[in-house]
Amino acid sequence: AQSVTQPDIHITVSEGASLELRCNYSYGATPYLFWYVQSPGQGLQLLLKYFSGDTLVQGIKGFEAEFKRSQSSFNLRKPSVHWSDAAEYFCAVGANNNDMRFGAGTRLTVKP
Amino acid sequence: SQTIHQWPATLVQPVGSPLSLECTVEGTSNPNLYWYRQAAGRGLQLLFYSVGIGQISSEVPQNLSASRPQDRQFILSSKKLLLSDSGFYLCAWRVGTITDTQYFGPGTRLTVL
Numbered sequence: 001a002q003s004v005t006q007p008d009i010h011i012t013v014s015e016g017a018s019l020e021l022r023c024n025y026s027y028g029a030t031p032y033l034f035w036y037v038q039s040p041g042q043g044l045q046l047l048l049k050y051f052s053g054d055t056l057v058q059g060i061k062g063f064e065a066e067f068k069r070s071q072s073s074f075n076l077r078k079p080s081v082h083w084s085d086a087a088e089y090f091c092a093v094g095a096n097n098n099d100m101r102f103g104a105g106t107r108l109t110v111k112p
Numbered sequence: 113s114q115t116i117h118q119w120p121a122t123l124v125q126p127v128g129s130p131l132s133l134e135c136t137v138e139g140t141s142n143p144n145l146y147w148y149r150q151a152a153g154r155g156l157q158l159l160f161y162s163v164g165i166g167q168i169s170s171e172v173p174q175n176l177s178a179s180r181p182q183d184r185q186f187i188l189s190s191k192k193l194l195l196s197d198s199g200f201y202l203c204a205w206r207v208g209t210i211t212d213t214q215y216f217g218p219g220t221r222l223t224v225l
Contacts, residue, residue, distance in 0.1 A: 006155075032210045043116075043202055043216035044156075051211050090156065094210035098144065104155035 002027035002093045006103035013081050014111045021076040021106050023065075023091030032094035033074040035065055038105075039087045047089075050074065061085070086110045114139035118203050118217040125224055131176075131190040133220050135203030138184065143205040145186040146214070147178055150200040162186060198224045 005024045013019055025031055032051045036044040048059025055067040065076045074091060088107045094100040115138045125131060137143055147159040158171045160178035168178050175194060179187045186203060200221050206214040 034214075036216075041219070041221070043218045044204075045216070046213050049211070049213070096210065098206075098210045100210065100214065101158070102148075102156040 001099070002031065002095050002101050004091050004093050004101055004103035006089075006091055006106050008106045009104070010107045010109065012109040012111060015083050016080050019076075019078045019081045019085070019108070021089050021091075021108070023074045023076065023103060024072050025074060025091075025093040026072065027093055027095065029096065031074075032100075033065075033067060034092040034094065034100070035059065035063070035074070035076045036090045036092065036102075037061075037087050038090065044090060047076070081108075081110055083110045083112065114205075114215065116203060116205055116215060116217040118201075118220050120220060121218065122221045123223070125193050125222065127195055127224055128192050131188070131193050131197070131222070133188040133201055133203075133222075135186040135188075135217055136184055137186075137205045140184070140205070140207055142183060143207050145180060146204040146206075147186065147188050148202040148204065150202060150219075151198075156202065160188070193224045195224050198222055 003026045007022050034049045035047040038044045047063050048057045050057045050067050057065050063078050067074050088105045090105045091103045092100050117136045145162045148156045150156050162168050162180045176190050200219050202219045203217040204214050
């Protein structure tokens, strides 16, 4: 079965600084990759997804992610973080059988 | 448009008491439905999923069960809660394949004392 690792449990960045959240997956076939964001006490919202084509994927709220097959990674980036981006971010990998597995999440704190 | 509801939003229950959490979806038909649990620092754990009425697949053995009595209704239950059942429970739905978006409900915060 597929699995996801998010190495960073908690990241703090200053407002206006760039952001990169790491995600590594394990899956024997072509993966379906997702990033979700969760605001405190809320459900999850899809930021972006990748399953084929251009390896640089644009999402909502100014986020992007790059699929690197050689590194089994799908890192999430944003050039300039806003205070409203403070949340928990989840990477997920899906398989052909519709099974989707989530990472443990990375909590983002934004300093003023 | 599609909407997903979960209730209650928060729940505090004593150990050994029963549990019933409800999830309903509006605006779509024959969705795949999912129950996840989110424990502190442990990400999302898939508990159950359903591809149709009366069809339930369990991902992990536990004292929880799920039922799907109607196409757009998914219920999570327990006969006797444990302290370890505390967490944030999320319902989700998807129509189509893995490439289609999976939508999440607002969640239920369960505290077992």
